Amino acid sequence: MKSAYVVSDLHMFCRRSQWHELLETIHDVAKTADLFVFNGDTFDFKWTSLDSVEATVERAISFLRELSKRCSKCHFHINLGNHDHAKIFVDALDKLARKTPNLSWHPYYLRVGSTLFLHGDVAMRKMTHEELERYRERRLYRHKKRGPLRNRVYDELLKTGAHVTVSRLAFPRRRTAKRISAYLEDIGHSYDDGVKQVYFGHTHVPMSNYTYGGMTFHNGGAPFKGMQCVLLKAKI
Numbered sequence: 455m456k457s458a459y460v461v462s463d464l465h466m467f468c469r470r471s472q473w474h475e476l477l478e479t480i481h482d483v484a485k486t487a488d489l490f491v492f493n494g495d496t497f498d499f500k501w502t503s504l505d506s507v508e509a510t511v512e513r514a515i516s517f518l519r520e521l522s523k524r525c526s527k528c529h530f531h532i533n534l535g536n537h538d539h540a541k542i543f544v545d546a547l548d549k550l551a552r553k554t555p556n557l558s559w560h561p562y563y564l565r566v567g568s569t570l571f572l573h574g575d576v577a578m579r580k581m582t583h584e585e586l587e588r589y590r591e592r593r594l595y596r597h598k599k600r601g602p603l604r605n606r607v608y609d610e611l612l613k614t615g616a617h618v619t620v621s622r623l624a625f626p627r628r629r630t631a632k633r634i635s636a637y638l639e640d641i642g643h644s645y646d647d648g649v650k651q652v653y654f655g656h657t658h659v660p661m662s663n664y665t666y667g668g669m670t671f672h673n674g675g676a677p678f679k680g681m682q683c684v685l686l687k688a689k690i
């Protein structure tokens with residue numbers, strides 16, 4: 455049986471994310487896994503702590519290049535999220551994927567057998583695939599680095615722990631699973647189409663083995679302060 459792992463919302467290079475604490479585990483796991491999915495918002499261009507968006511793209515690409523080289527037996531899948539579906543990154547990622555046999559990227563989702571991986575921004579409201587495409591397209595060229603002042607505002611907010619409460623209130627489990635299910639139906643990957651396991655992120659709210667409409671939903675959370683973030687072993 456093949457082994458697969460998934461991690462979402464690392465928000466690499468955003469200073470409020472503790473993504474670096476997960477790097478060792480990612481490397482360890484990927485050395486023996488057959489498949490590894492980065493489930494969107496892996497990189498954060500808007501809140502990057504590096505000098506520019508361009509520099510962040512460069513670092514992101516070299517991270518993926520090194521990882522796939524070091525763990526050559528593992529196939530890496532990069533699903534995009536609302537934070538890393540940026541034209542400048544997509545172009546570089548596509549170039550990398552063309553010369554890296556064990557790396558692929560997917561703008562919206564990846565299906566492996568009866569398992570579906572997607573970022574999960576469709577849980578924001580009831581969205582068809584066309585609506586998701588339009589939402590992402592509007593942001594394709596808009597990944598501008600935010601200034602220090604706004605960054606500090608968010609730093610302070612994080613200290614209060616408000617981000618944890620806000621995420622939980624915005625994404626109740628049942629509504630989240632319901633919206634994702636509706637989207638899956640629209641793209642032809644619903645329970646009736648054979649999907650049993652769904653791995654998603656975006657909400658930053660961990661969800662484990664939550665059943666809705668015959669499918670089981672999983673979310674590993676995100677590495678922000680006060681939140682839980684785990685690398686999930688995916689059933690494929």
Ligand SMILES: [Mn+2]
Nearest residue numbers: 495535536656
């Ligand atoms: Mn997201």
